[in-house]
Amino acid sequence: xxxxxxxxxxxDLCLEFLSNARAKPVLQGVNLTLREKEVLVLAGESGxxxxxxxxxxxxxxxxxxxxxxxxxxxxxxEVLKMREEELRGIxxxxxxxVFQEPAAYLNPLFxxxxxxxxxxxxxRSQPFGKALQIAEALLEQVRxxxxxxxxxxxxxxxxxxxxxxxxxxxxxxxxxxxxxADEPTTSLDATAESQILxxxxxxxxxxxxxxxxxxxxxxIAKRIADRVCIMFQGRVVEEGSWQEVSASPRHFxxxxxxxxxxxxxxx
Amino acid sequence: MNIAMMRNKTxxxxxxxxxxxxxxxxxxxxxSPYDPAAINQEDLLLGPxxxxxxxxxxxxxxxxxxxxxxxxxxxSVGLVAVGIAxxxxxxxxxxxxxxxxxxxxxIMRFVDVMLCFPSFFLLLAVxxxxxxxxxxxxxxxxFTSWMGPARxxxxxxxxxxxxxxxxxxxAMGATNTRIISRHxxxxxxxxxxxxxxxxxxxxxxxxxxxxxxxxxxxxxVASWGNILIESKSTLGVAWWITVFPGCAILLTILGFNMLxxxxxxxxx
Numbered sequence: 001x002x003x004x005x006x007x008x009x010x011x012d013l014c015l016e017f018l019s020n021a022r023a024k025p026v027l028q029g030v031n032l033t034l035r036e037k038e039v040l041v042l043a044g045e046s047g048x049x050x051x052x053x054x055x056x057x058x059x060x061x062x063x064x065x066x067x068x069x070x071x072x073x074x075x076x077x078e079v080l081k082m083r084e085e086e087l088r089g090i091x092x093x094x095x096x097x098v099f100q101e102p103a104a105y106l107n108p109l110f111x112x113x114x115x116x117x118x119x120x121x122x123x124r125s126q127p128f129g130k131a132l133q134i135a136e137a138l139l140e141q142v143r144x145x146x147x148x149x150x151x152x153x154x155x156x157x158x159x160x161x162x163x164x165x166x167x168x169x170x171x172x173x174x175x176x177x178x179x180x181a182d183e184p185t186t187s188l189d190a191t192a193e194s195q196i197l198x199x200x201x202x203x204x205x206x207x208x209x210x211x212x213x214x215x216x217x218x219x220i221a222k223r224i225a226d227r228v229c230i231m232f233q234g235r236v237v238e239e240g241s242w243q244e245v246s247a248s249p250r251h252f253x254x255x256x257x258x259x260x261x262x263x264x265x266x267x
Numbered sequence: 268m269n270i271a272m273m274r275n276k277t278x279x280x281x282x283x284x285x286x287x288x289x290x291x292x293x294x295x296x297x298x299s300p301y302d303p304a305a306i307n308q309e310d311l312l313l314g315p316x317x318x319x320x321x322x323x324x325x326x327x328x329x330x331x332x333x334x335x336x337x338x339x340x341x342x343s344v345g346l347v348a349v350g351i352a353x354x355x356x357x358x359x360x361x362x363x364x365x366x367x368x369x370x371x372x373x374i375m376r377f378v379d380v381m382l383c384f385p386s387f388f389l390l391l392a393v394x395x396x397x398x399x400x401x402x403x404x405x406x407x408x409x410f411t412s413w414m415g416p417a418r419x420x421x422x423x424x425x426x427x428x429x430x431x432x433x434x435x436x437x438a439m440g441a442t443n444t445r446i447i448s449r450h451x452x453x454x455x456x457x458x459x460x461x462x463x464x465x466x467x468x469x470x471x472x473x474x475x476x477x478x479x480x481x482x483x484x485x486x487x488v489a490s491w492g493n494i495l496i497e498s499k500s501t502l503g504v505a506w507w508i509t510v511f512p513g514c515a516i517l518l519t520i521l522g523f524n525m526l527x528x529x530x531x532x533x534x535x
Contacts, residue, residue: 060437063367091440099438104431109453118449119439170439 006033007210008057008095008178013070015052015061026052028234029070034178037204039211041221043257044231050214053231054180056080057212058091075177093123096171098181102163106155112139113151116170123174138169141206142199161192168199172207180212185220197224218261222246230254278529284522288515292338301329303336304487312505322507324497330508334515337489341471341519344405344490348470351409353463356416361447363417364424375421378414386411390473394482401484404477408470419462423455457530464527468520475516491516 015027027049034040042050055061057072059079072079074090082090099105107115116138117131126134132151139147142165155163164184171179181200185193200211201224213224221228221242228245230238230253237251249255291298300320307327315322321330363374381389389411397403427433428451436450471491477483478492486493491512498508 058438060434088440088442091438093440097435097438099431099435101431105435107432107436107450107454122439122441122445167435 006035007075008032008034008212009073010053010056011071011073013053013056013072014068015049015056015070016066016068017062018064018066023066026065026234027056027070030231030234030236032229032236034210034212037208037210038226039201039204039213039224041213041215041225041228042231042236043215043218043221043228045216045253045257048231049234050216050231051182054097054182054212054214057178057180058095058097059087060091089123092119092171092176093174094176095178095180096174096176098164098168098171098179098184100183101187102160102167102184103155103158105167106163108155111152111154112158112166116166116173119170120173134173135169138173139166141172141203142166142169143195144169159192160188161195164188164192164196165199168196168203172203172209175207176209178212179209180214182214183216184213186215186217200224216257218257230257275529275532277525278532281522281525281527281529284518285526288338288519288522289342291335292342295335295339299329299332299335301332303328303332303489305329312501314505315507321511322505324494324505324508325501330494330511333489333494334491334512337491337494337512338515340401340484340488340490341474341492341516344401344408344474344484345467345471345523347405348408348412348474349463349466351406352413352466352470353416353459355410355413356418357420357452357459359413360417360420361424361452364421365428365443365447365451371421374417378417381411381414387473387476390477391480391482394477399477399482399485401488404474404483408473412466412470412473415466416459416462419458420452420455423458424451427451427454461527461531464523464530468523468527471516471519471523 010030010032013027013030014025016023016025030049030053032042032053042053044050052061052065056067057074057079059082061067067080074095079087079090106112110118113132113135116135117128120126120131120134121128136147136151139150144150144162144165150158150162150166155166158166185196188196197220200213204211213220215221225242228238228240228242229236230245230251232251232253238245238249238254245254246258249258305328307323310319310323310327312325313319313323319329319331321334323329324333359374363371390407393407393411394404397407424447433446433450436446441449474483474490475492475495478490479496481496483492484490486497494512495509498505498512502509
């Protein structure tokens with residue numbers, strides 16, 4: 001069992017969606033290992049099961065999703081067998097997420113500062129004022145200019161790139177060991193995308209987390225990945241470093257993805 | 268633009284009326300010209316005059332003073348009853364909406380059962396069992412009108428809980444209670460507030476109706492409803508005892524409805 005050295009190991013994960021009493025298989029034996037302090041890019045077409053794999057890591061699944069087989073080991077513990085309270089202890093504090101549409105994933109009613117503070121308070125009992133101070137420091141860490149002003153802004157007052165920085169600050173608030181970023185730059189423009197990618201790699205130096213980066217954009221894989229996994233129809237069909245995968249893709253879907261990106265000149 | 272400005276005027280006018288009435292009710296001892304319970308044998312059924320602005324009733328009590336003190340009762344019954352109804356509605360509605368499944372089915376069928384009874388008759392049945400103290404009337408009105416808020420909260424939560432920021436809160440490890448109280452309910456507050464504002468006028472009307480039937484607030488405590496019932500026997504000779512409390516009820520309800528309408532448009 002050499003692969004158990006990873007922080008997060010997914011073994012033969014099978015999952016299906018139940019709709020109208022019919023089961024639709026979504027994941028059909030996913031194997032994935034996220035190692036300490038590495039950037040693992042999980043790429044694949046829409047509907048290949050990337051996002052649901054990500055959500056499985058903290059057993060945070062939609063109600064109609066059912067895991068039928070497999071296991072997810074986080075630092076030697078089986079996630080799928082954890083009780084609700086244990087899972088809550090892991091979510092956010094150990095394994096945190098960054099999502100695609102930052103504005104939609106922030107509560108529109110509260111200021112950015114109080115939302116970050118909230119995330120801190122719910123795991124560590126801190127007075128609100130103290131949590132707010134930590135929040136301001138975090139905003140500075142994610143390179144937000146004038147963090148004091150942004151702290152008291154509402155999500156709709158900020159740009160997409162800013163909101164994503166805020167969300168990253170919130171995710172890092174509790175120093176998680178694993179950060180799962182589900183297409184965090186897809187809704188952003190090219191400049192913001194580039195800045196956010198740089199931010200991720202910078203923050204990894206400071207916060208020492210492992211990054212599972214989900215994307216359909218292979219140029220991102222080329223730029224930041226230590227290793228790349230390609231998913232296709234609920235399975236991981238290709239795994240290796242960017243050089244290996246791009247030089248000799250074994251699976252036809254990998255070749256399809258590569259060709260698509262070569263055609264539109266994104267490399 | 269014009270409609271928006273008009274709605275804004277509705278909001279201002281509505282809250283103006285209510286603030287005025289609330290202020291009068293709060294400052295009752297200061298603003299009422301006479302003791303509302305003082306009987307004066309010489310001043311029976313006097314019409315409106317500078318000495319008694321709204322006239323006197325069949326016991327010679329000053330009508331304006333009785334109405335000012337009655338405002339305290341009528342408004343507080345409205346507020347507390349709606350408070351009870353809204354809190355009960357929030358509790359049951361959010362549990363039903365958030366957890367779904369069997370719990371949801373049970374709660375919502377219970378709501379349906381409660382809604383089957385015409386609410387006023389349900390109210391009459393309950394009032395006849397309990398002693399009609401003001402507190403009991405507040406509770407009874409509250410516990411027979413929580414179904415609307417419950418349905419509203421449930422519907423809001425059903426749609427809100429699919430939103431991305433709820434997913435995010437869960438991914439950050441928030442407990443269900445925290446998700447409901449910090450993320451779902453604040454986002455449902457707008458429609459709920461409108462509903463509660465409309466509910467207050469409904470509750471005031473219910474209390475007046477109950478008092479009018481003699482099952483509400485009991486004399487000698489004055490409420491607008493029981494001043495009205497006392498006016499019944501003297502309607503032919505003393506129109507003011509009917510007209511002024513009637514107008515007060517009308518204006519208050521108008522005020523709350525205008526406020527609700529204004530708030531609704533603010534909520535877009």
